[in-house]
Amino acid sequence: MAKPEELDLADKGAKGGSKKIILIAVLVLVGMLVLVGTMVGTLWALGVIPSQQGESAQVSEAQVEASAEEEPKGPAVYMKVEPPFVVNFDGQGKARFLQVTMELVGHDESGLEDAMHHMPAIRNAMLLILSSQSYDVLSTVEGKEQLRQQALAEVQVILEREVGHSAVEDLYLTSLVMQ
Secondary structure: OOOHHHHHHHHHHHHHHHHHHHHHHHHHHHHHHHHHHHHHHHHHHOOOOOOOHHHHHHHHHHHHHHHHHOOOOOOOEEEEEEEEEEEEEEEOOEEEEEEEEEEEEEOOHHHHHHHHHOHHHHHHHHHHHHHOOEHHHHOOHHHHHHHHHHHHHHHHHHHHHHHOOOOOOEEEEEEEEEO
16 A cells, blocks of 8 residues: 555645646747837838828828928939149147048039039138147047038038039048148
8 A cells, every 4th residue: 555645745746747837838928029129110210110100191191291301312423523622620738630532422513513613611620620620629530520521511512502503412531641
């Protein structure tokens, strides 16, 4: 005959095993729900899943209007600004020199020819901008990007004033040497 202590231990082992299986199943289910929730949240944040039906209709109308306004653009046209700019600038009490080569970018070749025609005004503005720079600022990537944006804005203002529109869409600093 079996002892009562042995039967009791056998029953506890069987109950503990089924509890472990249930616990693992619950944890797997919760993990899957968290994963699906994260994926849905990410898709919603990226705009793939619209938050409201009315909002998605507004977005699609705005996208249609924006694409209707944009004409297909041809290949980018680059115009090198020659000769490079050489200026002295603020360098913490030291005589510092800055040499910069720029290229204008657009998709309308005739518009870039307008920029070439007004190059004296553009060069004057660029010399003033470059000579007002600081060595500490230009030593950083952010400072160089700020200079690029400032130069682009000035070129576009000059062309808007002189021609009525600007075909220059971007400006690249293709060489920048500080000494």
